[in-house]
Amino acid sequence: MGFYLAQLLTGLANASSLFLIASGLSIIFGVTRIVNFAHGSFYMVGAYLAYSLVTWLDGGILGFWFSIVLAALLVGVIGLVVELIILRRIYHAPELFQLVATFGVVLIVQDATLAIWGAEDLLGPRAPGLDSAVRILGEPIPEYDLALIAIGPAVLLAIWLVFHRTRWGVLVRAATQDREMVGALGVNQAWLFSATFILGSFLAGLGGALQIPREAVSLQMDLSIIGEAFVVTVIGGMGSVSGAFIAAVLISVLNAFAILIFPQISIVLPFVVMAVVLIVRPYGIFGRPGSEHGGTEDPDQPLRLLSGKGAMMLAAAVMALALSPVFVADFTMILLVDVMVATLFAVSLHFMMGVGGMVSFGHAAYFGVGAYAAAMAVKLLGLGMIPAMLLAPFGAALAALFFGWFCVRLSGVYLAMLTLAAAQILWGVTFQWQDVTGGDDGILGVWPAAWASSDRVYFYIAFALCIGGIWALRRAAHSPFGYVLRGVRDSRIRAEAIGVDTRFHQWMGFTVAGAFAGLAGVVFAFSKGSVFPDALGIAQSIDGLIMVLLGGIHALAGPILGAAAFVLIEDWVTRLDYWRVIFGGIILVIVLLAPDGIAGGVNRLMRLLRRDAA
Amino acid sequence: MSAVLAVDALAKSFGGVHAVDDVSFSLDKGEFLALIGPNGAGKTTCFNMLNGYLKPDGGSVKLNGRELIGLPPRRIWRLGVGRTFQITATFLSMTVRENVQMALISHHRRIYDLFSRATRLYVDEAMALLDLVSMSEQAERPCSELAYGDLKRLELAIALAHEPDLLLMDEPTAGMAPSERIALMALTAGIVEKRGVSVVFTEHDMDVVFAHAHRILVLNRGQLIAEGTGDQIRKNPLVQEVYLGGGSVFEGAGHA
Structure with missing residues (x-):
């Protein structure tokens, strides 16, 4: 009995930390509609600041708590700076832009933290006065956990009081329901958004600061918490603080008991719970329809x-690529294979996002499934390269068929979140299922057949599959299927009114995109000779999003330009120290200065030239 | 003449409110029927049950003898019911012509074609339809650039693409300038006559209703309170009382 109680209390303590970070995320989303990827970074910085302050002040109980609050306040100030410099400029952009911009902030904060505090994990001091354990029913419970269990509800109560007893709180709640109306009533939105961002960042910083007696402060804190924080926010209903609290308790307590039965489940459990909740309640426990969309896009x-001239230019480019092995060195050929893989991946993501209007935060899932399917076909089934290459995209298509069925029931941010959940579930499975997928060690020795083992021959295999795939997707975008998919994105009600089964059509679009992402994964697996769980990871999904955005989401050529630019920039930048700052900076520059990406920039340039010529 | 549409004892409640209560009517081929009533009378509810967006609590809707209740909107469309929306719904990222082509592609059951080029399919048919609503000159313009009145005409072309037996028009002239309203409805009436399509439309503008409707149904609080030609409706004391309210509005409408 005592054991289960201890388990429950641990779960509740975890729930409190999770609630602090998720509530901030939820408040920020509710008012500003920004999906703040940098929230994990605020959490991490909160922990680092608290560590420094506590060790520096070294002032007993009072000093400890003063440091915690001060650290959280400083994070609030950092949040304000981020809001003023970056986010204020892109409130009216689609949510994808904001997400990618905040991811740029993640990269910059990572390197800044590395520069200030170093790469070593830092072990924080215990909380003075709460540094021992009490025995409850014979089980030792850390006193600090009990304090955390109290802090969570206390913060919830404080937020509730602010939201219901102050004018500012009422405005925040009103903006969460309908921010246009709040603007129309003459409320200063800029001020409201800034204040909201300060509060949200403060809560994230507080969550991080409170963690220092419980876990080592490390550079991995940001991305390890953000997935779970998203899940809690989505389950609770985006914008709902009490929803976040209930979701945090639900997940943490379920987790505390589930690991007793099945220890490996902790990685996937939150995402499974989220998938189940979203299917039953598409807007989360306390969410409402309409609280999902960011700024509207221009059509x-x-x-x-293609015009005759355009077709000729394209043919010339493809020819140049086809002839490149004659001219370039072997390592350049390998780089070109990377470019082609990335391009097919980006084009498949664009087919789903740009053509289909379904933003995916987890497109890497199907890339990874394709790669793993190929690797397993070779290693477990003993198939040759060609059969494995033919089979694996169907594996990816099946995965997309399965998860797509759930995803197309939702729309907007919720759909995106569910794709993220699907990717995390698949990632967790490959990571944990040691016997079949090799777990963290991956699958090694997935080399091309002997006749295709030279870089040159493999280049042509990759060329045929990737360029073929890109061509097929472009053709599909121009086909009736692609047009109808775009029609469903433009106006679901009109599509339904001309006899289209809109959900089914989106489901098929999702599957087509997944299959081609899988094809990219296949080419990737054989070119690297190995597959690791990273192939399905969040970072890979984000890379895809950045490529699409970099190239410009509004043009079919966008993902092609974006992927090429991305791989080349990455290849150059990752050789440098502190490459994340540079990369994050590039992302921010693009989002802030050229929101229509390279393709949009080229278009504007062409128009300018034509006008001058005329 | 056989009835194209037969509505029998249609009913729908929201909570305790009888939004539509035991409504029955029928529609002949080529007939232009107006459904009018004050705000909250149940027009839109009635409409949404005809086109499948709302499931009634009871009653039946038959198109050429075939039951429509329980079918999703897309199936009802396939059986030959076209519709236009109160607030226009078109594909803004396509050209005017492509919007019509989409309806044609769907009508010819080619929406799962992954290979053809959509913009080259059924071009002539699409242009003929655009001609019908005098929109062929704007065929290549992006739909997002159109003026509202043109969008309404485009919707009409889309709705006619699959040669429907029945056209449902929910407030076809809402949001338009008075002169445009008359023009649009004259256009619609002409097409209806030429093609033998039957039309049910709801409308607030009495000028439009009395000018074009062959027959008028009056709804109030979910119930059908009157039915007849323009003249009959004008003279109906019940309608005057619950709908037109006072003599002045009624007189004005009569002279228009």
């Missing part, structure tokens, strides 16, 4: 078929 321009 896309109609698609144009």
Whole structure:
């Protein structure tokens, strides 16, 4: 009995920390509609600041708590700076832009933290006065855990009082329901958004600061918490603080008991719970329809078929690529294979996002499934390269068929979150299922057949599959299927009114995109000779999003330009120290200065030239 | 003449409110029927049950003898019911012509074609339809650039693409300038006559209703309170009382 109680109390203590970070995320989303990836960074910085302050002040009980609060306040100030410099400029952009911009902040904060505090994990001091354990029913319970269990509800109560007893709180709640109306009533939105951001960052910083007696402060804190924080926010309903609290308790307590039965489950459990909740309640426990969309986009321009001149230029580029092995060195050929893989991946993501209007935060899932399916076909089934290459995209298509069925029931941010959940579940499975997937060690020795083992021959295999895939997807975008998919994105009600089964159509679009991502994964697996769980990771998904955005989401050529630029920049930048700062900076520059990406920039340039010529 | 549409004892409640209560009517081929009533009378509810967006609590809707209740909107469309929306719904990222082509592609059951080029399919048919609503000159313009009145005409072309037996028009002239309203409805009436399509439309503008409707149904609080030609409706004391309210509005409408 005592053991289970201890387990429950541990779960509740975890729930409190999770609630602090998730509530901030939820408040920020509710008011500003920003999906703040940098929230994990605020949490991490909170922990680092608290560590420094506590060790520096070394002032007993009072000093400890003063340091915690001061650290959280400083994080609030950092949040304000981020809001003023970056986010204020992109409130009216689609949520994808904001997500990618905040990811740029993540990269910059990572390197800044590395520069200030170093790469070593830091072991924080215990909380003075709460540094021992009490025995409850014979089980030792850390006193600090009990303090945390009290702090969570106390903060919830404080937020509730602020939201219900102050004018500012009422405005925050009103903006969460309908921010246009709040603006129309003459409320200063800029001020409201800044204040909200300070509060949200403060809560994240507080969550991080309170962690220092419980876990080592490390550079991995940001991305390890953000997934779970998203899940809690989505389960609770985006914008709902009490929802976040209930979701945090639900997940943490379930987790505390589930690991007793099945220790490996902790990685996937939150995402499974989220998937179940979203299917039953598409807007989370306390969420409402309509609280999901960011800024509205201008409608896309109609698609144009290639003109004669354009077709000739494209043919020339493809020819140049095809002939490149004659001219370039072997390592350049390997780089070109990377470019082609990334391009097919980006084009498949664009097919789903740009054409289908379904933003995916977890497209890497199907890339990874394709790669793993190929690797396992070779290693477990003993198939040759060609059969494995033919089979594996169907594996990815099946995975997309399965998860897509759930995802297309939702829309907007919720759909994106569910794709993230799907990717994390698959990632967790590959990570944990040691016997079949090799777990963290991956699958090694997935080399091409002997006749294809030279870099040159493999280049042509990759060329055929990737360029073929890109061509097929472009063709699909111009086909009736692709047009209808775009139609569903433009106006679901009109699509339904001309006889389209909109959900089914999106489901099929999702599957097509997944299959081609899988094809990219196949080419990737054989070019590297190995597969690791990273192939399905969040970072890979984000890379895809950045490529699409970098190239410009409104043009079919966008992902092609974006992927090429991305791989080349990455290849150059990752050789440098502190490459994350540079990369994050590039991302921010693009989002802030060229929101229509490279393709949009080229278009504007062409128009300018034409006007000058005329 | 056989009835194209037969509505029998249609009913829908929201909570305790009888939004539509035992409504029955029928529609002949080529007939232009107006459904009018004050705000909250149940017009839109009635409409949404006809086109499948709302499931009624009871009653039946038959198109050429075939039951429509329980079918999703897309199936009802396939059986030959076209519709236009109160607030226009079109594909803004496509050209005007492509919008019509989409309806044609769906009508010819080619929406799962992954290979053809959509913009080259059924071009002539699409242009003929655009001609019908005098929109062929704007065929290549992006739909997002159109003026509202043109969007309404485009919707009409889309709705006619699959040669429907029945056209449902929910407040076809809402949000338009008075002169445009008359023009749009005259256009619609002409097409209806030429093609033998039957139309049910709801409308607030009495000028439009009395000018074009062959027959008028009046709803109030979910119930059908009157039915007849323009003249009959004008003279109906019940309608005057619950709907038109006072003599002045009624007189004005009569002279228009």
